[in-house]
Amino acid sequence: MKHLQDEELVGLVFDELAREERDSCNEHLRACPACTAAFRALARAVSLLEKEPTEAPPPFAWARLKARIDKSGTEHDWTNPAWTPLILGHVAGMILVLLFITLTGGWLATTTLWQSLRTWRLAAELGPRGLTAVLFFGAGALMALALAPIFWWESRRPRNGTVQ
């Protein structure tokens, strides 16, 4: 048994064969599963190619794809933070800062530096811990101001793995 040639399959799919040739090919297809499979695969590929430019993707397939894109993009999105570790982290950070101020202020009070600082009226009123707190938060505010342009620039940069 002689299998169908590629040209014959293409001719069948595009319906461009002469009548006798088409009849003999169809007769072979009825008897040959291998050529029938090749014919169906080719016909399907051709119909997909012909459909592609005019037909929108099926709505559910599009919705699923979009959901996957959204999921891959928002896992580490700042607009949807993990609140519990964020709040716990902030509370722990504030406790550490207060502990640091208390200990540093207590240490400052024992130094000769404090003996000269306390002659400054504002420092005397704040006390060693108050002065440490003011210096600490003042330095923090200055640092935040200095870093603000970097954060701004970083927030505008497109993140990897997201589809724009």
Ligand SMILES: [Zn+2]
């Ligand atoms: Zn065949």
